[in-house]
Amino acid sequence: MKYYILFGPPGAGKGTQASSMVEKFNLCHLSTGELLRSEIAAGSELGLKAKALIEAGALVPDEVVEGMIESKFKSVKGVDGFLLDGFPRTIAQAKALDEMLAKTGESVTSVVSIMIPDEMIMERIRHRASIEGRADDAKEEVVANRIKTYHDKTEPLIGFYTETGRYNEIDGVGTIEEVRERIFDLMSKY
Numbered sequence: 001m002k003y004y005i006l007f008g009p010p011g012a013g014k015g016t017q018a019s020s021m022v023e024k025f026n027l028c029h030l031s032t033g034e035l036l037r038s039e040i041a042a043g044s045e046l047g048l049k050a051k052a053l054i055e056a057g058a059l060v061p062d063e064v065v066e067g068m069i070e071s072k073f074k075s076v077k078g079v080d081g082f083l084l085d086g087f088p089r090t091i092a093q094a095k096a097l098d099e100m101l102a103k104t105g106e107s108v109t110s111v112v113s114i115m116i117p118d119e120m121i122m123e124r125i126r127h128r129a130s131i132e133g134r135a136d137d138a139k140e141e142v143v144a145n146r147i148k149t150y151h152d153k154t155e156p157l158i159g160f161y162t163e164t165g166r167y168n169e170i171d172g173v174g175t176i177e178e179v180r181e182r183i184f185d186l187m188s189k190y
């Protein structure tokens with residue numbers, strides 16, 4: 001099985017690019033953000049716990065997302081691999097992922113990182129807020145906190161995956177089609 005990590009700051013285009021990536025490479029798209037939003041919509045206990053953290057632009061506890069990912073690895077069949085969108089997001093989650101995969105003698109195939117400047121994050125999220133109505137897109141201070149959380153907790157993963165030769169970055173500035181071509185070129189090498 002292939003295990004691709006789709007990495008990048010909020011609004012970089014992870015969700016946008018994921019659909020064509022899963023189709024071309026027969027992957028299962030696992031977005032921890034989307035899984036958490038469905039828990040909130042369903043009013044589950046987990047959703048209730050996650051809601052306040054997400055709406056403040058903070059991360060939910062590592063164990064919560066690790067558990068969600070591991071159960072999907074066990075239950076999803078009929079694909080050639082997984083596309084992890086928004087996971088891992090902390091060094092602890094990255095280590096937990098390595099341990100999870102090591103149990104079956106597997107490992108992360110490659111990290112595909114979509115990079116855009118901070119000013120563009122705000123612009124893209126403002127645009128999405130007018131279309132999708134995500135609670136964590138509505139307030140500028142929450143988006144600012146998501147950007148800060150990304151720099152503080154998630155950006156250190158770049159060093160973690162670079163050290164082990166798994167990190168690949170592409171420029172996320174350009175049209176959706178241009179970015180998609182850059183991603184396909186990169187993924188075809190793995």
Ligand code: AP5
Nearest residue numbers: 010011012013014015016032033059060086124128175176
């Ligand atoms: P999550 O849902 O993962 O949100 P995020 O990381 O903030 O990323 P986004 O979904 O906002 O951005 P995206 O890169 O998918 O951009 P998109 O393609 O939509 O997480 C939400 C929350 O859940 C977190 O804050 C946290 O609380 C919690 N959480 C999730 N995972 C967690 C974890 N592992 N650990 C702990 N907590 C976790 O694009 C954005 C907009 O730009 C769209 O309108 C799109 O149409 C547009 N766009 C995209 N590409 C282009 C382009 N090339 N040109 C012009 N516009 C474009």
Ligand code: MG
Nearest residue numbers: 014015031033
């Ligand atoms: Mg997304």
